[in-house]
Amino acid sequence: MTNHPELWQFRFSMYPEKARWALDYKRVPHVRHSVLPGPHAMQLLPRFGQKAMPVLRHAGRVLKNSAEVLDYVEQTWPEPPLYPADPVQRERALGIQQWFDDEIGPATRLACFHEVLPDTEYTARRFATGMAEWQQKLYVRAFPGVRAVMRLDMKIDAASAEAGLVRTREALDFVARESARTGYLVGDRFSIADLTAATVLFPTCLPPEYPVAVPEPRSAGWQRWLERWQNHAGCDYVRRIYRERRGESAAVAD
Numbered sequence: 001m002t003n004h005p006e007l008w009q010f011r012f013s014m015y016p017e018k019a020r021w022a023l024d025y026k027r028v029p030h031v032r033h034s035v036l037p038g039p040h041a042m043q044l045l046p047r048f049g050q051k052a053m054p055v056l057r058h059a060g061r062v063l064k065n066s067a068e069v070l071d072y073v074e075q076t077w078p079e080p081p082l083y084p085a086d087p088v089q090r091e092r093a094l095g096i097q098q099w100f101d102d103e104i105g106p107a108t109r110l111a112c113f114h115e116v117l118p119d120t121e122y123t124a125r126r127f128a129t130g131m132a133e134w135q136q137k138l139y140v141r142a143f144p145g146v147r148a149v150m151r152l153d154m155k156i157d158a159a160s161a162e163a164g165l166v167r168t169r170e171a172l173d174f175v176a177r178e179s180a181r182t183g184y185l186v187g188d189r190f191s192i193a194d195l196t197a198a199t200v201l202f203p204t205c206l207p208p209e210y211p212v213a214v215p216e217p218r219s220a221g222w223q224r225w226l227e228r229w230q231n232h233a234g235c236d237y238v239r240r241i242y243r244e245r246r247g248e249s250a251a252v253a254d
């Protein structure tokens with residue numbers, strides 16, 4: 001048994017990356033449990049009554065949503081702060097977090113998945129990053145079934161992907177515009193708003209400091225997706241925030 005916080009995650013995905021980043025930023029030693037799309041439902045549901053991640057367990061508490069996880073992390077390990085001290089700025093930062101969590105994240109994820117899910121071997125191996133070779137091989141074989149469930153679950157089709165593309169552009173425009181004056185989305189310092197925006201946009205801009213290795217060479221679908229956005233000023237912002245603020249892992253097991 002450990003006293004460290006335990007984080008359940010998909011290694012490759014955006015909302016768990018929010019939680020990892022907050023824990024790393026505050027240098028909180030923690031344990032990560034990595035699962036795969038598909039089998040994750042059986043691992044998470046009986047334990048937590050939900051299958052979406054991140055889930056954080058610590059000191060008898062279970063936090064089940066990235067915003068709740070980040071709030072708990074902020075209250076429990078206040079330094080360095082992710083919430084602005086000024087109440088008006090804090091409200092705005094939390095509002096930006098909510099917009100990215102509830103609207104931009106699901107829409108952009110769906111549009112990106114629409115392009116990358118057909119790349120069976122690549123996408124399966126990317127999801128299974130860090131797992132043993134035999135597990136990766138098995139997962140590649142199971143992936144067509146997993147993909148079908150993902151498409152149904154997230155309602156991924158050409159029309160929803162088109163809408164997701166529009167929202168991705170909207171989000172990139174937003175971060176480019178709002179960060180133009182000070183470099184940050186709220187006030188003149190890094191906050192939860194920047195952490196959330198950069199995280200939700202990492203699969204679109206793929207900053208070099210994104211801490212999970214991705215298989216190379218990248219698949220045609222993902223490459224197409226990345227090339228579509230890489231010259232957008234919003235990606236300059238995402239890359240800069242990662243470069244300056246992402247930092248090193250504080251995990252004791254991953």
Ligand SMILES: N[C@@H](CCC(=O)N[C@@H](CS)C(=O)NCC(=O)O)C(=O)O
Pocket residue numbers: 010013014015016051052053054064065066067101102
């Ligand atoms: N609003 C939630 C979204 C969580 C979410 O969509 N997590 C994805 C990974 S990025 C997940 O676990 N999906 C698997 C599932 O729902 O079965 C949050 O902020 O935590």
